[in-house]
Amino acid sequence: MRNKGGIFPTFFLSGFECSTFLWKDAGRRDLCEETQHRAHADEDYRMLRELGIAVAREGIPWPLVDRNGSLDFSYIDPFLDAQRRHQILPIWDLCHYGYPDDCDPFDDSFAERFAAYARAAAEYVTKRSHHGPHFFTPMNEITFFGYMAGEWAWAAPFGKDRETRRRFTLALCEADIAAVKAIREVVPDARMVHIDPLILVVPPQDRADLADEAWRETYDDAFFAFDVIGGRRRPEAGGNPEILDIVGFNNYSFGQMEYREEGPHAALQPGDPRIRPLCDLIEEGWKRYRRPVIVAETSGMEGGRDDWLNDVVTESLAAVNRGVELHGICMFPAVDMPDWHTGKWLNNGIADVEKLANGTLMRKPYIPYVQALHRWQRRLNRVTELDENPYDQAVNLDDIVAAAKEIAPQADADWH
Known part of the structure; x- marks a missing residue:
């Protein structure tokens, strides 16, 4: 990682919830509208x-x-318009858990249809963008999409078994x-940010017989999509490391789980001795692909939220000290989002929302979270507010390496 320039203009990134799935009991949903992000784009x-x-992850709603x-x-x-006005570089998410009503993901035409849309989307945004380089996430969280729509029947195509999940996951990879x-036919230097959850699945303490199943989900199923896209598996699909490009690992408290024969699995509770340090998981994922990494x-x-950010940054810096080529940490979402199942606001954004009498969702930054961000920006020699030209140079990764060495954080299994 020494003497390597960063990929992004800032080390801390963010993004906006943009799911457009066909939901099990609510039809087509648009989470961007539910959070009023489109109406508040300038403010956000x-x-x-x-x-x-x-840098912000932003969605184009394919359906x-x-x-x-x-x-x-x-x-x-x-x-x-808002990106140009405020000089924010987008990572365009082209499929966030939703596809058009007349699409069949198991039909041979699905990949061709998605590719045509992706090419047109790339042409549209690059002609109107204010700055390069151009970043895309073609299919968001393929592994999780496979489970929640292919095996758990939360969203279309409403699969209910392992075989449907596997077929659906492979179709998404292709x-x-x-x-x-x-995309690269029209934007040859486009960068791809492929994203999936970073997880750990362990067997129940009284079910050692499920250890193989738990291992398979952690080290086989969880990396299947990256393996196919990166050319490690199913070479006939046409993947290779340059297509995989930048690897993004999502990390939430529920990502370390106890195996259930009928999923979803049960999140491990804080203090569970089976929890592993986030640093270890990042390092294992990076070693598997040796590609640039972001959280x-x-x-x-x-x-x-502030304690969580402190833990994640500390664990990430510990991974940097182990040689991981880490290019950024994405605080997601920027604006609060509702629980998909209950509609209750999660209070997980940089800004919470407050519903006014006229229905407007007023943004209210959560100050302790913001303060924690600014402390880390200063500690890593990063700006706390963008200047007139945030793109004059990319992040100097030597700053990140130097801070990691000076802080010398230890991987902590109790990082919850």
Whole structure:
């Protein structure tokens, strides 16, 4: 990692919830509208600028811009306008758990349809963007999408068994690879940020017979998508390391779990001796691919958000001391989001929301979280507010390496 320039203009990134799944009991949903992010795009991006965050994950809602193959990208124009105004660099998420109503992910035409959409999306945003380089996440969280829509029946295609999940996951991988190739036909230097959860699954303490199943989910199923996209498995799909490109690991408290024969699994509780340090998990993932890494999503809940950020940054710096090429940490989401199942606000954003009498969701930054961010920005020699030209140079990774060595954090299994 020594003497290597960073990929992004700031080390801390953020992003906005943008799921557009066909939900089990609510039809087509648009989480961007539920959080009013589109209506508040200028305010939301201005907040990032004032926080010293120059990179944001942003969604293009495939099911809403692709109507029977006819594409209309005007939905994202407020995002493009706000990004230009506040000089925020987007990582465009092209499929966040949703595909058009007339698509069948198990049909041979699915990958071709997605690739055509991805190519058109890349052309649209690059012609209107204010700055490069151009970043894309073709298929978000393929592994998790496979489980929640292919085995747990939360969203379309409403699969209910392991075999459907595996078929669906492979179809998403093939579509992703096709999309990367299509995007690079029109934007040859486009960078790809592939994202999936970083997890640990352990057997119940009284079920040693389930150890193999737990291991398989942690080290086989959880990395299947990255393996296919990176060319390690299913080479006929056409993956390779340059298509995988940048590896993003999502990390939440529920990512370390006890195996259940009928999923989802049960999150390990704080203090459980089976919990492993986040540093270890990041290091193992990085060694598997040897690609640039970011923590692509992470957040605590309610009053624990500042402590969570402190823990994640500390564990990430411990991973840097082990040689991990870490390029950033994404505080996700920037604005609070509702629980998909209950609708209750999670209080996990940089800003919470307060519903006014007229229905407007007013943004209210959670101050302890912001203060923790600023402390780390100063500690890592990063800006706390963007200047007039946030793109004059990328993050100097030597600063990150130097801070990691000076702080010398120890991996902590009790990092919850």
